[in-house]
Amino acid sequence: MPVADEQVLITNVRQGSHEAFRVLVETYMKQAYDVAFSILGNHEDADDVAQEAFVRVHRSLASFRGESAFSTWLFRIVKNCSLNRLKQRKRKQGREVELAFADHEVVSLNTGTGQAEDTRIYVERALHELPTLQRAVVMLRHMNGLSTKQVSKILDCSEGTVKTHLHRGLKKMRERLQFLKDGLE
């Protein structure tokens, strides 16, 4: 969305327009969901957190000064909400990976069939098993196509750190999926 249009929308939301807020939500909801999932690795939590982030955006849009892009500001809120959720989850139960993967697998198994589907499950599992920060960087940078700078702003780390995590994450994926490549050749 052009920056000028976005500014108009933000101004309208501040003046109480529901329509404008709905347009903002519908423009960014999928990306916000992806950011939440990249950190949480769980669809149920991503659903909750993405919604919660928009509620916060609505509440504190007055404090948005426009120093960064709206999307970056929104994704940082999503990241903060996701980290809070991670803390809560770790406090409640020490079985994050099992739960998250169970959720992931159910969704995968319900769609599609055959070898392509099996491959997808392996790939998504390998991605899912990466350490949180590596997974988040790989998903945001490679799968969602955000720039290194954007990812570094969202995740609050240097661009060098983003590059390092991306390299390590992709390399680890390759090690875990070696058998897939051997099978395809």
Added chain:
Amino acid sequence: MKSHRHVRKELYDYLQGGLSGRDHKAIEEHLAQCQDCRLELDAIRDSAAILRQHARKPHEVRPAFYWQQFAAKVELKIEREREHEQPGSIVGQLLETFLIHRRPFSIGFASALMMMMIVFGVWSVWFKSPSPDRSVAERPRVESVPMESGSVQNTSLDLRAQDYLEQSKVLLIGLLNTDTKNLKTSAPLLLREREISRKLVSESATLTTSLNDPSQRRLRELISDLQLILVQIANLSNEQEVPGVEIIKGGIEHNAILFKINLEQIQRTTRTAEKTGGTAKKTT
């Protein structure tokens, strides 16, 4: 000559063609002489290709219907938050905004607040001895409330909920019967439905907070589901009425809302009959 570590960090951008001409050339020269880094490049290239080919973006897992309802769910949460707002909550919001966006100052602020609370606590313990009369006066007056008030309150709440369900049912049936092909003729009707929905949305917010009893869980969930649909009806815009109405119709059918309302009403009738039967037996 760049170090291996530096080169490896840049390999992804090199593959994507995201480096400046000078940096690209420097990496190329390094790769020409370093087999280890070439292997790293192959690994990155393979992973990137596999991910692009086989992995879905997380949002793609969710069906289209989920995304059609997303904005309405957010609006519902905002609406609920407003309903729960108390006089002191503006201070809470300011505090939250302050704590989120001014993190470097928030620690100092929190410490100052803690100190004030400690000083106040010490002051109230040392200098304010509680008067026996005051403590009696401050005692909660729960005892004076008749024991049956809870059940009376529950009954009136139940009646309100049933009234709410009936009104919603009529509204949804009306909407399901709306002919989207001839929306011009249905326009006044939709206007009325939006008005009613707005009223029902605020009623549902009150009901969901008041229905606290564990036995009312299913009713509470039904009202929450209904609230979501009602918010969508209330927010129907003039330009998007046709797709909007179709989405809402889909939502009503997908969630089997009318079936759930009917079920709740039948169960309520059965419960009332059982109660009446029980009371009759006791009196005989």
